[in-house]
Amino acid sequence: MKLYEQLANSIAQSIQEGVLCRGDKLPSVRQASVSRDVSAATVLEAYYLLEARGLITARERSGYFVTGGAVNMPSSPAPMIESQLESTEVDVSELVFEVLESIRLKSVVPLGSAFPSPLLFPRANLAKTMASSVQIMDPWASVDNLSAGDINLRRQIALRYMIDGLHVTADEIVVTNGALEALNLCLMAVARPGDTILIESPTFYAALQSIERIGLRAVEIPSHPKDGIDLAAMERAIVQHQPKACWLMTNFQNPLGSLLSNEKKQALVALITKYQLPLIEDDVYGELYFSDKRPVPAKAFDTDGLVMHCSSFSKCLAPGYRVGWVAPGRFIKTVARLKLTTTISASVPAQVGIAKYLQKGGYDKHLRNLRHALLVNQIKFVEAIERYFPAGTCLTLPQGGYFLWVKLPDNVNALELHKLALNNGISIAPGPIFSAQRHFTSYIRLNYGHIWDARIEAALATLGTLVLGLMPQSLP
Amino acid sequence: MKLYEQLANSIAQSIQEGVLCRGDKLPSVRQASVSRDVSAATVLEAYYLLEARGLITARERSGYFVTGGAVNMPSSPAPMIESQLESTEVDVSELVFEVLESIRLKSVVPLGSAFPSPLLFPRANLAKTMASSVQIMDPWASVDNLSAGDINLRRQIALRYMIDGLHVTADEIVVTNGALEALNLCLMAVARPGDTILIESPTFYAALQSIERIGLRAVEIPSHPKDGIDLAAMERAIVQHQPKACWLMTNFQNPLGSLLSNEKKQALVALITKYQLPLIEDDVYGELYFSDKRPVPAKAFDTDGLVMHCSSFSKCLAPGYRVGWVAPGRFIKTVARLKLTTTISASVPAQVGIAKYLQKGGYDKHLRNLRHALLVNQIKFVEAIERYFPAGTCLTLPQGGYFLWVKLPDNVNALELHKLALNNGISIAPGPIFSAQRHFTSYIRLNYGHIWDARIEAALATLGTLVLGLMPQSLP
CATH class of the missing domain: 3.90.1150.10 (Aspartate Aminotransferase, domain 1)
Incomplete structure (x- = not known):
């Protein structure tokens, strides 16, 4: 490897590791030449290479700036202390609701919204597919086998698990009114009022609301923008607080966007297995990867049935249809029964429409x-x-x-x-x-x-x- | 009034009041003639009149039998003692689930089912209406204003309230995933784990499950097959147990079929107003009346916003679509927020489809x-x-x-x-x-x-x- 390549790789590593932050100014060519003990030409060649890779960019008269790679986000400042949500309940809820209500106005530019633009989805195609499948569906589908969900839809979901390398059968899936209901059912399946749940910090506000709603306590575990939750801190919290479950997003966490590597997911599953701690895995963004392959969920590494894998079609196919699901592992019976007593079933037309759409095969292209x-x-x-x-x-x-x-x-x-x-x-x-x-x-x-x-x-x-x-x- | 008419009315009253039970044999003409001190011809005329009214019927060689009118059901045998559901939780749940699961098999004759036959509903028409309205709906409808529900649907529901003589605006309605979710949200809005709820005895098993699900206690109030809950017993229970709410079906209660008269509904509302006790009114069967007019809900008499009126389209238009609603009176803000954190919204296609169907005007004919x-x-x-x-x-x-x-x-x-x-x-x-x-x-x-x-x-x-x-x- 040539000298300028070595230098470029060294700087690239600093960018990847967050030592150099997006927007940071690189040393001038003269400074770098002195500090690295190389010629100015070598520095320039290295900078050209990094620019070609999209990691840095030159600004006229100002020098080079970091534009790509990982970003040096400060670690989560959340201290790992137990917060009894009951005592902060009204405050947090009020704040979240105020914000959500204020940003719902149609006239605002919706940068605070939790949903992507509906214009990105195959609305007409899906509606047409739903229409034709509802008109020919078995009339008894509207009252039979309601709780677990439409069997064709569950088969299609199981098929996608299989493609991703997971073994989850249709019988191990409960269809829900979106992922939020799935997550709520999982919480209710494993925790009672007063119990403690581990969550990430920062965490999706709906997790906070769900936890408050049923009177649970939460311990916030620091999570890093790049690679997610701090497992050492998580283990300390498990020992100290004896939580009943943890609730994490392993793929493109909301709001951080962090992604756990497969190694870290394996370590996570090993940790929860060691303590027999149920993991509520919120994986609603897993299909929205920019690399070449869908990141597998932590459930892929679970052999004990401890991972309750929750997802939905709301963020990747059918916003507003309110169709999600959970593969709750060993908790399947409890979750299915809770589903029955909570809302009976998800909307049947939405289920049969999505099932047919998946079956037709246009989903991956979309x-x-x-x-x-x-x-x-x-x-x-x-x-x-x-x-x-x-x-x-x-x-x-x-x-x-x-x-x-x-x-x-x-x-x-x-x-x-x-x-x-x-x-x-x-x-x-x-x-x-x-x-x-x-x-x-x-x-x-x-x-x-x-x-x-x-x-x-x-x-x-x-x-x-x-x-x-x-x-x-x-x-x- | 002629003598035979007086006699017929007197017997009819006995039937209405349940003194004479369906299937009971009437006194023979000779017996009645003696006991009532009238001629045999008068008895015969009275019996003819009652037969013409459909209250009794003659069986060859056996005499006359009661076939119509009220039925002498024994009063509810449930003693009014507080049952702490927590202690009986597992038993009741297990029993209910066992029964529900066993009767879900397609091969059985579904006399134990909670749903009417889907063949009684305008499935094709509704599916077609939904298809056309989903294909032309505003794309942003799938993410805007999700929580309270589709505004057109809420307007149509408000219109039906108006026709029934109630003043409920679209803003006072929250659309839910069927009535069951509405009822669950109402419970959560007014009660915390450990609180007590008044229910009828017998009561719809889903009420028991909902109460168990969130750790509440229940007091069962005797309810009569003909005119529903015993208000005197209810008042005693209020004083004794200080419940946080009562959950009743005022129209065609499940399982009794009882119907509260308007006078009794007024008395019920007066009672809850006196004690400022929220009433969760489960009115999913109100549209299925056999008389000439829809019985109004108790909410019609509520001036304090204490009645949370819950209903749905599952039993009268769109089984499986899972679209219900609640008009929660003074609890609207709490219920709307709970809805958001529970399942976000009901399925949008189902909502816009039903809204359009109602708007087209075929609902009343159906x-x-x-x-x-x-x-x-x-x-x-x-x-x-x-x-x-x-x-x-x-x-x-x-x-x-x-x-x-x-x-x-x-x-x-x-x-x-x-x-x-x-x-x-x-x-x-x-x-x-x-x-x-x-x-x-x-x-x-x-x-x-x-x-x-x-x-x-x-x-x-x-x-x-x-x-x-x-x-x-x-x-x-």
Whole structure:
């Protein structure tokens, strides 16, 4: 390997490991030449190579800046202390609901939304498929075998598990009203009021609400934007708090976008197996990967039936149809019965429509288009944030999903930004709604699952200006 | 009024009040002539009149028998003691689930089913309507305003409230995944684990399961097959147990078929208002009346926002679509938020399809057909039970819905009958699943919401034979 390649690889590694943060300025050619003890030409060649790889970019008269690779997000600041949700219940709920209600207005640019644009989905095709299958379905399908869900749909889901290398049969699946119901049923299956659940920090706010709703306690485990939950901290929490379950997103976590490697998933499963701790695996973004292959869920490594794998079609095929499912392992009987007493079944027309759509075989093509659209959007968003947001802004570069987790410059308050943004017709998801203890005060989650246009670019420009206005040094 | 009319009215009153029970033999003409001190001709004229009114019928060589009117069902045997569901939880749940699972087999004659035959519904028309409306719906409908439900559907529901004389606006309605979710959300809105709820005895088993599911306690209030819950007992229970809510069916209760008069509904609302006790009103059968007008719900008399009125389209239009709703009065905000954290929303295609169907205006015509079919079925079922079941069998004659509550001859065990019936390919719903304390051991609920045919008649004949075989006097 040539010297400039060695140098380029060394810098690339620093970028991958987060030593160099997106937006950081690289040393000048002269500085690098001195510090690395190589010629200026070698440094230049290395910088050219990194630029060709998309990791850095030259700005006229300013030098080279880091633009790609991993991003040096600070570790989660959530301390690992037990927070009794009961005591913070009203506060967190109120905050989350306020934010959700305010960002639901049709007129706002929905960067705070939890859903990708419905325009990215094959709505007409799916509706047509549903129409024809409902009109020819067995009349008794509407009252028979309601609880576990349409058998054709469960077979199609089982088939997809098989393709991903998991052995889950149709009988081991319960169809639900979206993944949220699946997650709620799993919680109820393994925990009683007063019990403790482990969650990530930050965590999807719906997890906080679900936990509050049934009177559970939560322990927040620090999670890293790049590779997810801190397993050592998790083990300490298991020993200390004897939780009844943990609830994690292993693939493209909301809001971090973190992805657990297969090795880390194996270690996670080994850990829960050691303590016989049920894992509620929320995997609604797994199909939205930007690499060449769907990341397997942790359930792939589970031999004890401890992993309750939850997913849905809401984020990748049929928003609003409210069809999700759970493969609850050893808890199948309990979950199926809870499903029956909670809502009886998911909507039958939606189930038979999706089953038929999957059977016809257009799903994978749609997913390829969807993933491509999301990746293109991510690039556009990241470029715009680099252009419009002040220095000191950091962000994740998730390898899937449609969320950016953005660290604002220090002391910029996300809740204030949320209010100002709303006044300007833009929604964001402020960091504190992702923590039972309202951490992440200077973070926001942006949804890039929207088709790029001038309105979105203008919204990001406005946001950047608002952030700048909130920076302490810009006060008079 | 002529003498024979006075006599006929007096006998009719005895029938209405349950002094004379369906199947009872009337005094012979000679006996009546003596005891009533009137001529034999007057008795005969009175009997003719009662026969013309459909209250009694002559059987060759046997005299006259009561065939119509109210039925002398024994009062509910449930003593008003507090049953802590936690302690009986597993038993009741297991029993209910066992029964439900056993009767779900397609091969059995579904007399134990909770659903009417899907063949009674306008499936093709509804599917076609849904197809066309989903294909033209605003794409953003699948992610906007999800929680409260489709605005067009809520407007249509509000319109039907208006026609029935209630003032409920679209904003006061939350669409749910069927009525069961509505009822569950109401329970969660007003009660915490350990709280006490008043229910009827007998009560719909799903109420027991819902109460168990979230760790509540229940007090069973005696309820009469004819006019429903005992309000005096209810007031005593309120004072004694300080419940957080009561859960009742005011119209065609499941399983009794009882109907509260408007006066009784007013008294019920006065009672809950006096104690500021929320009423969860389960009104899923209200549209299935056999008289000339839909009975209003208790909510019609509520001025304090205490009544949470729950209903659905599952029993009267769209089984399997899983679309219900609640008009939760003063609890609207809490219920809407719980809905969001429970399942986000009901399935959008099902909602827009039903909304369009209602808007087109075919619903009332369908309901008229459905009610007529159910009434015809009721008559067929009652005739067959009279023909095939042994003496000592009593049954209700509900004025709506599709359930018969049948009192078997004393000492015939409903759970034993259930097992024998299943072996013969027939399902029934045994009485004990309708009580937290497993009362009603000699009662069964039969579903007459199935299109009459030879298979059903044969099933009822078989059931009659099985009942006879279980009667103590028929033992060797």
